[in-house]
Each structure stands twice: as C-alpha cells, then as structure tokens.
Amino acid sequence: MAFKIASSPHLTQHNQTHTVMQRVLLCALPGVAVQCYFFGFGSLIQIILAISVALLCEAAVLFLRKRAIKSTLNDNSAMLTALLLAISIPPLAPWWVIVIGTCFAIGIVKHLYGGLGQNIFNPAMAAYVMLLIAFPVQMTTWVAPNSIALHPVGLLQSIQYIFTHMPQASIDSYQLGVDGISMATPLDTVKTSLSSGLTMQESLQNRIFADGLPVGWLWINLAYLVGGLAMLKLKLIRWQISVGVLCSLFILSSIGFILNPDSHLGPLVHLFSGATMLSAFFIATDPVTAATSLKGRLLFGALIGILVYVIRTFGGYPDAFAFAVLLANLCAPFIDYYVKPRAYGHRISH
C-alpha cells in the first residue's frame, strides 16, 4: 500500500481568500448605500461598470499571462479593487474615466507586478491618482449632496450623464461654488475658500457644511466606520492600521486646530469628511501593500494619517488619502525591514 504524501497540518480552517474578499465587499455595502442616498445612483452605476471592466480586464490579462482564469477571478480581489475605485471617484464622472482607471488598476498596477499579492501599490489608489492627474476636471467635479442640490439627480439622469456628457453647468457651479447638480467636495471648498482669503469659520458657512460638518459626508463616513468595525469583528482586518491612521490624523488635526483654528479644520471635520473612514478601514488595510508585522502596521497607519494631514493642510490636492496611501506603500518594505517582532526565545535581556 502506498499513499499520497501531503504535509501537515491536515486540518485547515475554511477561511479562504475569496471569502475574505467577499466579506470585505459586503462590509463596504452600508457605506455604498449611504453614498448613493446622498449622491444619487451615480456611484452604483460606476460600481457596476468598474466591476465588469475589472473582471474582463483581469481575465484578459490572465489569458495573456497563461494563468488559470476562473480560479483567479473567483478570489474576488479584482472586484474589491473595482469597488474601491468606483466609490472613490465622482459619481457622475464620464464612463471612460472609470474604465481607464479600472484597466490601469488591474492591468498595470496589479498584474504588471505579478498579480495578487505581488503588487507594491494599492491598485485602486494608484489608479485614482493617475486619473486625478490625467483628468483633473472630471475627477474634482463632485455631485452636490441631494439634500442641498437644486436638481437632485435620478437614476436615468445619472446614466445619461455618465454615458453622454457632464452638464456644462458643473464647471460653472464649481467655479461659483453655488448650487447645481455638481460641486466641489467640502474639503475642496474649504481649500478654495481659505485660499481666497476667507477664515475657516467663514468657509464653514458654506451650505455644504451643516454645523461645521460636511453634509452627507458625515453619514457616509459613519457608514464606512460601521462597516470597518464589522470587519474588525469578523477578523477580516486587524485594528493596527486603522487605528494608526485615525489616531495620527486626529492628534495632528487637533494640534493644528488648537494652535490656529482660523486656518485649520477641526479634528472631527478631518475624520468625517472626504474618504477618511473608507480609507482607514478599506483601503489602507489592504494587506498586500501594507507592512506585515503588527507594530509595523501601526506605524504604517500612522504614516498615512500624518501624510493625509500634511497634504490636506499644506498640499495642493485635497484628495490626500490616495497620495498618502501610495507614499506609505513605498515605505512598507522599509518598515518591514526595521520593525521585526522579537521571536520566541530572543529576549534582549535575559
């Protein structure tokens, strides 16, 4: 009698990569739903578009690389990348923006580096930055929250805008800072206001803020926070990166706010506007591009928080997270090299 040799252990838990990815996707749904509530169905269309393109693109690349297509597509990682990119870009951005972005994320950022697990940069964020630099107008023209918009956008209208054209009004509204279908994001608005000589208090008088907090964005961020906590509970992510991001951002913005409240946003605005919660829980926690050890991840998260604050406060782009995550991705191997946990039996003083 002879048997096949397999290595121990012979038991494994049934928590597979594809289930992990799937659960992360599900945990993002509350945030997506709230986002759709405030900004219309544009995001939903972008998501569908992005996921389809991502799967097609990945299949094509896998075909070219002569890899197993079906089993790889099943790991849901491309879908997650597509989702993250789709909810990051303006909901009414033209269709080709998301198509180009997704192809870039999957084809170049992920597969040119060797596919899942090998990429240096977070694919969604790298694509986002590429789009931001290549198509600044389309990428900075956000939709006005339905609650304050003069013309809330319906489903059909969203489709029409995405697949045909952006209304010209958007640019006007961007420039005028008045109500329309679309407008700048709160952070962008504050940036513009501050640079035009207004104080922080005056800037926050804009209709896009309610009681000093951005309309809509607060709830979107809260929804992503809920999703993030669910991921922690399900042990899909560990707390180190998220806590690192949020804590460092909170501490720095508090210091800035205390020192000079006239020109600095408060910590709550920082935490609940823009992509803060989405990034802290869903983007920065991408394990592939993060540091590996727990301490390293804490540092990695803190680095992102610091960069976000610096870019938001002193930089030209208010979309700080994409840049911060990419810069931190670059530092991850460095962090890993210097932050190695002490192994059992290697106590320094004995």
Added chain:
Amino acid sequence: MLSLLEQIDSGTLWQSPGGIHPPQIKSLSNTRPIARLPLAQEYVIPVPQLGEQAILAVNIGDLVKKGTPLTQGQSATYLAVHSPTSGILVAVEERASNHASGLPVLSCIIQADGLDTWSLLDSHQDFQPLSNAEMLTRIQAAGIAGLGGAAFPTHIKLNPVSDIELLIINGIECEPYITSDDRLMREYSHDILTGVSIIQQLIGPKRIIFAVEDNKPDAIKAIKKALKRHPINSAQIRVTAVPTKYPSGGEKQLIQMLTGQEVPSGAIPAQLGMLVQNVGTVFAIKEAVLDGKPLIERVVTITGERATTPGNYWLPIGTPIEHVLSLSQTPKKPPQHIIIGGPMMGYILPQASAPIIKGTNCLLLPSDNEMLVEQQEKPCIRCGECAQVCPALLLPQQLFWHAQAKEYDKAASYNLQDCIECGCCSYVCPSDIPLVEYYRVAKSALREQSKDKQEADLAKQRFDARTQRLEEEKTAREAKQQQAASRRKANVTNKDNDVIAAAMARIKAKKDSSPSTQEITAENTAIAHTELAQKTDKKAQIAAALARAKAKKAQMATALNTDITSPEKAQLNANEGAITHIPVTDSPIVDKKAKIAAAVARAKAKKAQMATAQNTDITSPEKTQLNASEGSIAHIPVIDSPIVDKKAKIAAAVAKAKAKKSQMATALNTDITSPEKPQLNASEGSQRSITQTPVIDSPIVDKKAKVAAAVARAKAKKAQTTAAMQPQDRVTTENQTESSSEQTPVTDSLSIERPVLDKKAKIAAAVAKAKAKKAQAQQENKD
C-alpha cells in the same frame, strides 16, 4: 515582587502568544478504557542503532521472550530495544520505517509464538533504596524514550547537568483527536504519580507542576484524587489546568504559560532549571524502575471517522500498522490516508507495513471529507493571519516569501530555526499555502548549506596549511642552496677560466676517441635500477606521487636553469643535448603504451615551455656553482631512495619523465652557442665507455626488460637533468685538479676526481636527484 516559585504557588498563569483553537474531536476516542488488540503474527522492531552504537544481543533463530533485550550497547545515547512478545527472532533486515519518508530501516523481525510469555523481570517493591545511578541504569536498560513524540532518550534527559528547580509533567495533549495521555491519566493516575516521585527523587526539583489542558476535566479529577492517596509529597505538586489552546503542549509554549519564561533560542529548558516530561514517559519510568518492565508497549489512540472502534489501545512496539488496521478500520478500497500523530503535526504514513514505534501516539484514519481536502495553493496576500497565530512570534509570510524564493539565508535571518512546525500558520492561511512544508524544505536546505560550509572551511584550512608548508620548505631550500653556493664560491675563487678551458679540451679529446654506445649506457643504468626496483614495493600511490614529482622536477629544473650563466651555461646545454640522444635510441626497447605517450606529449609541452624560460635570465658565473652545488645536494637523497620502492608503474612514470627531460634538453640545445660545446661531447664519450659492461648483463635481466628499460630511460633522463648541473661540477673538479687540489669543493665523493669516475658520479648524481625528488614527492603525497 513575587519570586517565580511564589507566583507559581499562587496559581498564576501567563499568556503564550499565537495559537489556534482547532476542533478538538477528542470525544471520538476518549470514552472507552484502554483496550488490547489480539497479537500479530509478526513484529517489526526497528533497530536503527544496530551496527553503530549497538550489537545484536540474541542470534537470529533464537527464542526470545517478551522483554528480552534485542540489542546491547555501551554509548550514552544508546537506546535499548526489547522483544515485544515471545517468539523467534527470524531475521534482521530492512523494513519500511514509520516515518514520513517511509525509507527502510534495519529491523528485528520477531515471529510471535502466541504465548506472549514474559522474560524474568527484576522488580522492586520500592524505589527509595535505589541510588540515582541505579535508577538511571534501569531507565536506560528499559529503553525509555520521550513518548510525547520526540523519542529523546529519557536517561539522558533525567541526568541534567544543571540543577532542576521546576519539574513540569506534560499532560496537555493539545493536538486534536489524540486522547492517549488523557486515558492514561484517568486510568493510571496512581502509577503516574509514582513515576513522578521517582523523577522527584532523581532530580530533586523544588516544585512540580502537573499541567493538564482544561478540556480534560476527568483526567484532572483523576490526578487530583490520586494525589490525595499517593504517598508523594503533595505540598510540592500542583495540578494546573491550562486553558485549551493549540499548541500549548509544546515544551516551549508550556513553559511560557506556566512560568512566563521563554527558553532561549537554541537552548533547552534545563538551562532555565526546568524539565518537562510527558505523562506517558512518566508512566514508563515507573514501570521500568519498579517493575523492571522495559518499554515494549504504549497507548495509541486509534481514531478518525474511518476507525470502526475508535479508542485507545495498548499496542506493542513493533506491531505492524497493517495488523492494527485490519482490526480497526472500516475496510474500504482504494487505500486511504493513515496519519501518524495528530492532524496538526502528524505525517501521512507512506507504507502501512511500518510498525508502531515508541513515538507513535495516534493512528488517525480520516474519512475522505474529514480532512485533507485538497486545496490549490493560492498567492499569499500577506494578510498576516499566520503571524497572529505563530506561537514562536515569527513572521511566517516573510519566511514563506524567502523560502519560496530559495533565499534561505534571508529566511534564516527571520529566525526560521525557531519555527516549531506546529502548523498554526498553515491552519489559518486563507490562501491554502502549505507553509510548514516550505519551512521544512528551507530548514533542511540550511542544514545542507551549513554542512557544506563546514566542509569547505576544512578544505580551505587544509589548503592554507599546505601552501604555508610548501612556502616554508621553499624558503628553507633556498637558504640551503644559498649557503652551499657561498661555500663553493669560497672554494672556487682562485680558479681561472683558462683552467676550465684546458679541462674541457681534455675531455673533448677523450670523447673523440671513444666509441658511441649510448644505448648501452642506458641499459646499464637500467639494470642497476631494476635491482632497486625489485626491492621496492610501491604502487599506484607512488605513481601519483611521481606525477607530482615530475611537476616539481620541472619546477626545479626551471629554477636551476634560470640561474645559468655565461660560458658554463653553454657547456651545460651541450651536455644535456648529448644525453638527449639516449632516450631516442632507447625507445624501441621500451614498450610504450598509449598512456605514456600521452603523458609524454603533455610533458613535452611543459618542458618546451620550461626550456624557453630557462634561457631568458642569465646571470653571473657564480650561479653555475650554485647549480653544481645543487647537484651535490641531490646526492644526499640517494641514500634515501632505496627506501622508496619503484615498480612498473613508477618505471612508466619515470619513462615519461625521461621523455620530458629529453625534450627539455633538446630545447636547451637549440640555444647552444659557445665554443665549449665540443667539450661536452667529450664528456659524453667518456660516459659511453663506462657503459659498455652492462650491455652483457642486460640479456640476463631480460624478464624485467620492459621495466628496466623504462627505468633506464628514467635514469637517463635524470642523468640528463643532473648533467645539466654536472658540467659545472666537472669544471670545478678539473679546475681544482689543475690548481693541484684534488678534492672536490662541495661536491661529494660521488662526483669526483677522475673523468671516468666523474661520469659515473654524474649518473649517480642524476639518479640521486631524481630519487630525491620522488622521495619528496612521496612525502608530500603522504602529507
């Protein structure tokens, strides 16, 4: 701050990092008492130490009883092996081993007689009167090895060099499925405590912790109950329930949980004053010390969904697993996996004919869908779950990354050697990567590397030593030469070139008058050598040595010739040139073989090179003397040479050497320019005259003709080499003669006064030099 023992007494437990909580599935097998299975027909007892540390204690065909020692050994690591039943030792042969490799191992095959009669047991009522040495002897004689799985000889473990403060009895059994220790503790708690008190007497610990995982409440109860009735000093013992977590039963993890201390990397617990013993081993110690029973059976859990009657069984060591399967497995084809050990660290048995061994604690017979569901390895997403569960605090994904890339040194820098292969990382890996397998491969590659490195280091040491020695020898030689040269210089200072010329002229005259019998010369010398050769007795080695010697000679020759100077050099050349003829004429006589020819070819190339080198640097007349002195130095070894034996091979080698030399000579010849050359011819003439006598002898020696011829050639060549030096010698001699001082300056008596003698002397000198070189070569060879 409480001391460690106080903390232990207060019941403090520490955290061990990582770990997992796999399904236990222990109730499958722990509900029934330990049972026995019918005897097998045949028992296979591996005796891996046989032939190395042990010898057979019984003869093949002998009747053995249950407990009869099968081997004997003296070394400290010798582990006794006994017959598990009564029967006949029918064979000692290689059988499939109970190992992941399944490689055959030397085993004693016992044909059971079915009676199962015990041999005479040396039992004791009480162990207290026994001395430590007696107890250790009994433990060693019983062949007890750690039954937790590692199978380390217990008598060594129980004889630690350092003081043991804390004895830990390991009843954790954290692997899923396995319940052998659980049942043993429930049913033999009293005996186990007796075993504990034996160890207590042996090593005198301050505290004893009996650690049991809290998923075995019955075992804990049983131990606690037995403790009340047992005579053991219960004040020292503490039964501790440890929270269930895999792998808390690992020695290092258990120590960390019970004491908060970490065993330093690469060390053993004894360095912390701790000793961990498995309960099964403790039980075996009691059996051995009190009852005199050797370790011939152990409790084995037979479990898994395929087992018909899962439970625990006393299985004799050596029971073929096939036999166990035939009694306890649902018959099913095709054959399915058998896992030896638990699902986390066990291995799949390649051959069911392998026996139960001392470390076998479980036979796991899983059904198709119970485990081992084949999963395809997917890319690592660096999720870090593995690092979360690693009890050794390693970074498994980094280890994997480097192990996969075969960057083993980098993997080692991530403390790969501290991996205990518990399998937690693989268990949680969402990408189904067999991480432990990667680490095993990397570890063995590292072991290979370090072995290779050690060997390379040794080789380098040897090489360095040799280079140094050669260097020293060379310096010594040069110093000697210089000394000789200076002495000779002192002797020749008065001489005149005219005198030399006169001498040359005389030699020339002689040569003209003598007939040419070069061949005869060769033969003659050959005979002399054959005799030598007959005495001698060295073979292949010598040949090898000669080969090297050749190389040296070549070197030496070069050395000699580089120093050759003005007028004398020409003579030398001429002389050599003359001698070159000999080999040429000889060749028909000598049976030449392909090899030799090849060698010769190679040699030629070398010599030609050498010759070229020779003529390049020419120096002062004094150098000649130096050469001459070398010639004389060469005589010394002549005395040694008889010791060195030469044979056919040597002859062949020598022949080759000759060929080379002749070439060299030729090369030299081409450079001849000066008028002294004729003198040389004269000298040759005289050589020839000497040689005539041997011609008559040569037929007699016909037998060894070939050898002789070869040797002869060798000599001839050597003669040539020497000849290279001798012109100077002669010159010196003659000079001296003329200046009415009959004695040779430095040259010894062999290369002396009369021209006739002179020739002989030359030849002798040549031979001597050749021999000297060979002797040297041999010596080096030996070195």
